[in-house]
Amino acid sequence: MSASNLQIDSRGRLRHFLSIEGLTRALLTDVLDTAESFAGVAEQSIKKVPLLRGRTIVNLFFEASTRTRTTFELAAKRLSADVLNININASSTVKGETLLDMLRNLEAMHCDMFVVRHSDSGAAHFMARHVAPHISVINAGDGRHSHPTQALLDMFTIRREKGADFGRLRVAIVGDIQHSRVARSQIHALNLLNTGQVHVVAPRTLVPAQAEQLGVKVFHNLTDGIRDADVVIMLRLQRERMQGALLPSEHEYFQLFGLTEERLAHAKPDAIVMHPGPINRGVEMDSQVADGPRSVILQQVTHGIAVRMAVMSMAMRQKAAPETEPETP
């Protein structure tokens, strides 16, 4: 699809990083391998490599975020880049200034990369289509559409815990699939890596229309959905879902879909539990599980930095070498 091809240049290298869709398995594996090589940087006494020295990276966040923005910032700093954080409360955006005006202004300040989070699906694609050719756009979450670095760090975590052969894995994603960009990106990434079975588990109100076409099996019962799973990914349940008649109460949600030690017993004995954070303890999972031996939630956060270093350096590597072939528009 042309939108996805925006992110790959004519030589098959990463130009922007917008969505998992449109990547090849080779490229995805390449990012994970590169992330592996960066994972050691944090353990060195000097936690920096000079790959992006002299580059300016702008974190352009139109939606609140602590974890994602912080790990992007750390990743950029460990690559020796200069980082500018701009947090724009969408509702307080200066009237009349369009997104495009804002991009033009930042371009005029000679920035090299935009890391973007926005509440509109397709926002990162829109920016990638309109930025000056020397700028890379990294999607840090757009609406309900995509959060590709989160999915990559999840794949990185699964690969470290379960090995590179995803074909024998059963992965269950539990929670609000409907409103989740994380789930969409995870599903695409898992399918790209040929995961044996991908299950999604939620009540009908939280499953998008024709979800099966994403390549998943849909369950409305937690124990059925996570049975014999190797990986259980719990999604964050936004409190506002209680409005709009999507769910009756947090209490009933936890009763039916909350992950407890007893329920986790239906998964494989060595199953790992993941969560993109921040966790609503007592809503989507018990503290016992979140802090338990099978939880890899904090590893995910750590891996997030290495994965984001990999994505940023790869998108910039393309800029270092002069382009000889014409770009596809």
Next chain:
Amino acid sequence: MSGRNPESGGHIRIHGGRLVDPANRVDDVLDLYIADGRVAAVGKPPADFRAEREIDATGHIVCPGLVDLCARLREPGHEHKATIASETRAAAAGGITTLCSPPDTEPVIDTPAVVQLLRERSERYGYARVVAVGALTQGLAGEHLSEMAALKKAGCVGVGNACTPLTNTLIQRRALEYAASFNLTVFLHPQDHWLANNGCAHEGAIATRLGLPGVPEAAETAAVARDLALIEQTGVRAHFCRLSTARAVRMVARAQYDGLAVSADTATPYLHLTEMDVADFNSLCHVSPPLRTQRDRDGLRAGIAQGTLAALCSDHQPHEPDAKLAPFPSTEPGISGLDTLLPLALRLARDGDMTVPDVIARLTCGPAGILGLPYGTLSPGASADVCVFDPQASWRLTLADLHSRGHNTPFAGWDLTGRVTHTLLAGRVVYTRSSDR
């Protein structure tokens, strides 16, 4: 009309063309004689007819000027998008002689003054006739009835609430009853406000993949079902605007079979595009109601072919470029459609869905009948609104071809067939391709 166009009326003979006048079941090579702004005769010249002007239509089709049930001119209120002058001129270039403006101007068409403004300005420019659908409720707010009798007296062809559906069924019932008292046709945009839930794409596989808020099929079918019940209850004559689902077409067909006074239309984009066309976040394909599935597109085509949908309109919504330069959900919906109404409609004949005369019927006598206006026909005595087009002319649409100020069309780059060469409004030549640019 005192048009700026120097080519005034008088006696005109259009000869050698294939004359297609579906209202009179005419489809033959016949000459058309025009005198004093009216159709004087078809076939044989009236006595003492001396043509002051001859138009050679050999190899061309001569049909009634097109009647477009829904075209937003953006004036008054949104002149940064387009104006009555720019869009009526575009209409003339597209063979359209009568345009119907929905009431969502600014101010809303809920007073006779706005109706008068539209008429006066369009008459001053003289490119096309503009008629208006008045507001069903004041300010389209869905709370207080508009002064419908006054609007009718001012010339409104009907009343409707544009794209802001009434949420209160009691107010809707009373609005329909009140309209029925004055024999006004009510134009309904069937979309359930709550089910639509501020969505911007058809709820289905594509919206799921792109994470776009979806508008389910039921947003339309639930509204059609409710509206049909109220139409039956109130006995009002009603018209469904812009159906987008095959199921709604079947519901309307059933109601017509049952004898209900309902008509319906759809717009050309819905016959050529589907949800797949938004798959790369193409904001030019952001329309409301949303583009739906291939099955819906086929169902709409069948509805147009069989006449359940008696009219095909442009649903013209010109925008300034900025309106489409944003992430998909934040862009304004709508396609600029006047320039492509005829060629996109003719594609249905080329695709084998229906005959050329049937296509022309949906663009002329079909919509004219819904509006209750005596246009869209070449009957002797009728206003000489004529469209002459070359049915063989093929060209690739570029933005430079567009006459509308709105360049927001997803059809740029499409190979189109059928190009207007002459447009006459009440016997005056308001467009000739040869003198275009």
